[in-house]
Amino acid sequence: MNRKRACLFLAALAAAAPLAADVRLPALIGDNMVLQSGVPVRIWGKADAGERVTVKFRSESVSTVADASGKWAAYLSPMRPGGPFEMTISGKNSLTLRNVLIGEVWVGSGQSNMAWLLSNANNAEQEIAQANYPRIRLFNVKRVVADAPLDDVEGSWQECTPDSAKATSAVGYFFSRNLHLKLGVPVGFIHSSWGGTPAQSWTSRAALEDEPALKFILEDWQKTLENYPSAKEKYDKQLAAWKEAAAKAKAEGRTPPQAPRPPAGPGHQNTPGGLYNAMVAPLTPYAIRGAIWYQGESNANERHAYPYRKLFRLMIEDWRKAWGQGSFPFLFVQLANFKANPWWPVLRESQVDALELRNTGMAVIIDIGESKDIHPRNKQDVGLRLSLAARAIAYGEKLVYSGPMYRQMTTEGNRIRLWFDFVGAGLEARGGGPLKGFMIAGPDGNFVPAEARIEGETVVVSSPAVSNPVAVRYAWEDDPVCNLFNKDGLPASPFRTDRGKAGQ
Numbered sequence: 001m002n003r004k005r006a007c008l009f010l011a012a013l014a015a016a017a018p019l020a021a022d023v024r025l026p027a028l029i030g031d032n033m034v035l036q037s038g039v040p041v042r043i044w045g046k047a048d049a050g051e052r053v054t055v056k057f058r059s060e061s062v063s064t065v066a067d068a069s070g071k072w073a074a075y076l077s078p079m080r081p082g083g084p085f086e087m088t089i090s091g092k093n094s095l096t097l098r099n100v101l102i103g104e105v106w107v108g109s110g111q112s113n114m115a116w117l118l119s120n121a122n123n124a125e126q127e128i129a130q131a132n133y134p135r136i137r138l139f140n141v142k143r144v145v146a147d148a149p150l151d152d153v154e155g156s157w158q159e160c161t162p163d164s165a166k167a168t169s170a171v172g173y174f175f176s177r178n179l180h181l182k183l184g185v186p187v188g189f190i191h192s193s194w195g196g197t198p199a200q201s202w203t204s205r206a207a208l209e210d211e212p213a214l215k216f217i218l219e220d221w222q223k224t225l226e227n228y229p230s231a232k233e234k235y236d237k238q239l240a241a242w243k244e245a246a247a248k249a250k251a252e253g254r255t256p257p258q259a260p261r262p263p264a265g266p267g268h269q270n271t272p273g274g275l276y277n278a279m280v281a282p283l284t285p286y287a288i289r290g291a292i293w294y295q296g297e298s299n300a301n302e303r304h305a306y307p308y309r310k311l312f313r314l315m316i317e318d319w320r321k322a323w324g325q326g327s328f329p330f331l332f333v334q335l336a337n338f339k340a341n342p343w344w345p346v347l348r349e350s351q352v353d354a355l356e357l358r359n360t361g362m363a364v365i366i367d368i369g370e371s372k373d374i375h376p377r378n379k380q381d382v383g384l385r386l387s388l389a390a391r392a393i394a395y396g397e398k399l400v401y402s403g404p405m406y407r408q409m410t411t412e413g414n415r416i417r418l419w420f421d422f423v424g425a426g427l428e429a430r431g432g433g434p435l436k437g438f439m440i441a442g443p444d445g446n447f448v449p450a451e452a453r454i455e456g457e458t459v460v461v462s463s464p465a466v467s468n469p470v471a472v473r474y475a476w477e478d479d480p481v482c483n484l485f486n487k488d489g490l491p492a493s494p495f496r497t498d499r500g501k502a503g504q
Contacts, residue, residue: 022047022091022092022093023045023046023047023051023053023089023090023091023092023093023094023095024045024046024047025045025089025095026044026045026151026152026153026282026285027152027153027154027155027156028139028153028155028157028190028282028283028286029043029044029045029097030097030156030157031097031098031099031100031156031157032098032099032100032101032137032156032157032158032159033097033100033101033137033139033157033188034100034101034102034103034104034105034137034157034186034187034188035076035079035100035101035102035103035105035287036102036103036104036105036188036286036287036288036289037078037079037080037081037102037103037104037185038078038079038080039078039287039325040075040076040077040078040287041075041076041078041079041287042073042074042075042285042286042287043055043062043073043074043075043076043087043089044071044072044073044074044285045071045072045089046066046070046071046072047066047070047072047091047092048066048070048091048092049066049067049068049069049070050065050066050068051065051066051070051072051091051092052064052065052066052091053065053066053072053074053089053090053091054074054088054089054090054091055074055076055087055088055089056087056088056089056090057076057085057087057088057100058079058085060076060077062074062075062076066091073285079102080102081101081102081103081104081185081186082101082102082186083099083100083101083102083103083186084098084099084100084101085100085101085102086098086100087100099159101135101137101186101188102186103135103185103186103187103188104179104183104185104186104187104188104289105187105188105189105190105286105287105288105289106172106175106176106179106187106188106189106190106288106289106290106291106292106390107189107190107192107283107288107290107291107292108169108171108172108175108189108190108191108192108193108291108292108293108294109191109192109193109202109279109280109291109292109293109295110193110202110293110294110295110333111193111194111195111196111197111294111295111296111297111298112193112195112196112297112374112375113171113294113295113297113333113374113375113376113382114169114171114172114191114193114292114293114294114295115169115193115194115195116169116170116171116375116379117166117167117168117169117170118131118165118166118167118168118169118170118173118379119166119167120170120375120377121170121377121378121379121380122377122378122379122380123380124166127165127380128162128165128166129162130162131160131161131162131164131165131166131173131177132160132161132162133160133177133180134159134160134161135180135185135186135187136159136160136176136177136180136186136187136188136189137157137158137159137160137186137187137188137189138157138158138159138160138164138165138168138172138173138176138188138189138191139155139156139157139158139188139189139190139191140155140167140168140191141153141154141155141190141191141192141279141283142154142155143194143269143279144278144279145267145268145269145271145274145275145277145278146274146277146278147271147274147277148277149204149276149277149281149282150277150278150281150282151281151282152282153192153278153279153282153283157188160173160176168189168191169189169191169193170379170383171292171294171333171379171382171383171386172189172191172292172383173189173383174379174380174382174383174384174387175189175292175383175386175387175390176189176383177383178383178384178387179387179390179391182387182391183391183395190283190286190288192279192280192283193294194269194275194279196269196270196298197269197270197275197295197298198270198295198298198299198304199295199296199298199299199308199311199312199315200214200217200270200272200273200311201269201270201271201272201273201274201275201276202275202276202279202280202295202315203272203273203276203311203314203315203318204273204276204277204281204318204322205272205273205276205277206273207314207315207317207318208272208273208314211310211314213307213310214307214310214311214314216303216307217272217304217307217311218272220303221270221271221272224264224265225265225266228263228264228265228266231263231265232262232263232265234263235260235262235263238260239259239260242257242259242260245257246259270298276318280319280322281322284319284322284323284324287325288323288325288328289328289329289394290328290329290330290331290359290390290393290394291319291328291329291330291331292331292332292333292386292390293330293331293332293333294332294333294382295332296308296312296334296335296347296348296350296351297335297340297374299311299347300335300340300341300343300344300346300347301341301343302343304347305343305346305347305350306346306350308347308350308351309349309350309351309353309354312350312351312353312354313353313354313356313357316330316354316357316360317357327357327358327359328359329359329360329361329389329390329393329394330354330357330359330360330361331360331361331362331363331386331389331390331393332351332354332360332361332362332363333362333363333365333382333385333386334348334351334352334362334363334364334365334366334493335347335348335351335365335369336365336366336368336369336370336376337366337367337369337370337371337478337479337480338369338370338371338373338374338478338479339371339372339478339479340374340478340479341478342478344478345475345476345477345478345494345496348493348494349494349495349496349499352405352493352495355405359393359394360393361386361389361390361392361393361401361402362389362402362493363382363385363386363388363389364385364402364403364490364491364492364493365381365382365385365491366475366480366482366491366492366493366494367430367482367483367485367491368381368382369479371479385401385490388400388401388402388490389401389402400422400424400425400486400488400490401422401490402421402422402490402493403422403484403485403486403490403491403492403493404420404421404422404423404427404484404485404486404490404492404493405420405421405422405492405493405495406418406419406420406474406492406493406495406497407419407420407421409472409497411469411470412460414462414466414467414468414469415460415461415462415469416440416460416461416462416469416471416472416497417455417458417459417460417461418458418459418460418461418472418497419457419458420457420458420459420492422486422490423457423486424486424487424488424490425486425487425488426457426486426487427454427457427458427459427484427485427486427487428454428484428485428486428487429454429483429484429485430483430484430485430491431483433483434451434452434453435452435453435454435459435483435484436481436482436483437474437475437480437481437482437483437484438450438451438452438459438461438472438473438474439472439473439474439476440461440462440463440466440469440471440472440473441466441469441470441471441472441473441498442466442467442468442469442470443468443470445471445498447471447473448463448465448466449463450462450463450466450472451463459484470498471496471497471498472496472497473495473496473497473498474492474494474495474496475492475494475495476494476495476496480494482494
């Protein structure tokens, strides 16, 4: 072999050898990460088939061997909160991960109200300036769609600083901050959300296929795919016309018209299972304490509002199965008041149904929405109410974490008495004055505005127009005026006593 060929050979060998031999880690295993306390922690990655990999963390050293496909996993024993520490992972090469904490890890997901950035929340400038919490760590998952489950995401752990906080979920930030300050331990928040997406995108395709009642969702999507070529052709023509109109408007100093929206089709974020595959499945090997969820707007329609009660429960159980940590706490936000459509009350009711699952909690925000904006800016109270649920459900604190929840009714002549859970320190009409938001109906089903008053831990509802009442509704509108709270400062969830049968 001549000298030139030998040099080329050695250069190629040097370039290729480390790539083949290096121990490689997923994005979640890196500098600044928070490891979940109190449970076995999985550290995983890739290496050469048969390569021995050793993980050293604090006083523990665990070794494993990569399987035939090069995958390996090692488990660290349950640990108490603390840090920062360094972790060394070695095989044919050695990696050192720095600034690692042990604490509480939560995943936050959903659509645009979870994705809503801290920079767009109420009092954003001051909140961002104060967001210096080195023991809170933030991980933002890049938005990707996939046809099959992926084994990694794009993102990195960042210390919570004004720069990193302003670019993450406002709800996630306030939730994490409240937990960190109350528990006094490190908190890691993994943010994985996408605006405008329905719950079926965040549920595995396998789970959807196994539920006959949700078969229509997959059938609807198949029709969308079949119609895509013609829809795309129509969109292309609209886009061309829009570009011409926008250019003309700009030249004339006018505001350009709104651009047409691309049609759903292959690779779209609404693909059933598509976001689960790319933005949830790769997270499931990572030990967590629980999840928070803010979504439902995209399912609040005639087609999905009732089936959502089955879809949402299925999604929660699907996630829990994938993580393999049992019934971990799953906390979610009920839709706020917003002038939208008549299906919002039904969707809220479907959300309430998920509370039948173990270790679930719901933050009611019927009082802090904005009638003309689907994105309430008050994300502080959303994060606070989710953190109250976390403190009670995940951490066992004895506190009132929910507003009044309707339990049952009794008929007393021409009035109905309502009983509630989560009365706390007592019931009140927020702001003083009479209770608002109650309707009552007789056997004819005609609901009329009702008089309501608090008697002890109950509410008594009546109307001179209804002599034989059979049902009551509270805040049963998309944008209701309502004011029933407990004295702990938490609003009552909307409800109706006349829920139908067979899922309605």
